[in-house]
Amino acid sequence: MADYVIYRTIVREDADRGRSAELTRLGVATVAEAHARRGLFDAGIRSLATGMAAAGPAVTVEMPAGDNLMLHAAIELLRPGDMLVVTTWPRSSTHGVFGDLLAEACRWRRISGVVLDAGVRDVAAIRALGLPVWARTVHAGGALKHEGGRVNVPVTAGGAAVGPGDFVLADDDGVVCVPRRDVDAVIRRGAARAAREEETRTRLRAGALSLDLSNLRPVLEQEGVRYVDAPYGE
Numbered sequence: 459m460a461d462y463v464i465y466r467t468i469v470r471e472d473a474d475r476g477r478s479a480e481l482t483r484l485g486v487a488t489v490a491e492a493h494a495r496r497g498l499f500d501a502g503i504r505s506l507a508t509g510m511a512a513a514g515p516a517v518t519v520e521m522p523a524g525d526n527l528m529l530h531a532a533i534e535l536l537r538p539g540d541m542l543v544v545t546t547w548p549r550s551s552t553h554g555v556f557g558d559l560l561a562e563a564c565r566w567r568r569i570s571g572v573v574l575d576a577g578v579r580d581v582a583a584i585r586a587l588g589l590p591v592w593a594r595t596v597h598a599g600g601a602l603k604h605e606g607g608r609v610n611v612p613v614t615a616g617g618a619a620v621g622p623g624d625f626v627l628a629d630d631d632g633v634v635c636v637p638r639r640d641v642d643a644v645i646r647r648g649a650a651r652a653a654r655e656e657e658t659r660t661r662l663r664a665g666a667l668s669l670d671l672s673n674l675r676p677v678l679e680q681e682g683v684r685y686v687d688a689p690y691g692e
């Protein structure tokens with residue numbers, strides 16, 4: 459018999475709301491750099507609407523492709539601020555396993571957002587609802603509700619490892635996972651990086667060149683790049 463299981467709880471802490479807010483402020487690109495470019499989901503996982511950003515502890519779902527029984531079971535376990543992260547086996551599902559009714563249930567529970575390594579449907583209704591959702595594809599074909607799976611276990615979604623309670627951040631740049639044990643250090647490094655970038659932005663607005671600010675002229679020289687003070691072909 460398959461090891462079908464639902465773990466009812468994940469690690470949540472009082473400080474998680476502040477952590478999620480800081481991750482969202484920093485954004486996926488900065489957080490990914492601060493985490494040594496680890497934890498990024500592949501580029502196929504995209505937001506349903508631009509301008510959306512969400513972060514929070516992951517409630518994970520692993521279910522058979524084309525069947526969303528376990529997704530329905532996971533809804534009961536969601537708490538405000540959570541990120542629902544869904545993946546399928548033995549392959550990524552193209553079925554629309556998440557639609558407007560499940561979105562309504564998630565919205566009522568005031569979760570931060572949903573990340574699906576699978577398909578979504580009822581896109582217009584979900585956009586109107588305002589629930590932040592990231593998915594691999596859009597497809598009208600629905601899902602069965604016959605097979606078991608696992609909830610709140612370690613999963614791989616979008617090529618990234620996600621443990622229950624790990625922090626998942628998503629915005630227009632994509633999705634990244636930061637293990638709970640690393641999140642505070644990543645936030646500190648991300649904040650320092652953001653401060654440096656703001657200083658650089660100020661200098662760029664004053665006319666400085668990124669080539670000089672990043673000390674890239676020696677790299678051009680090392681690579682043998684030539685400057686020619688004439689139009690091409692002369």
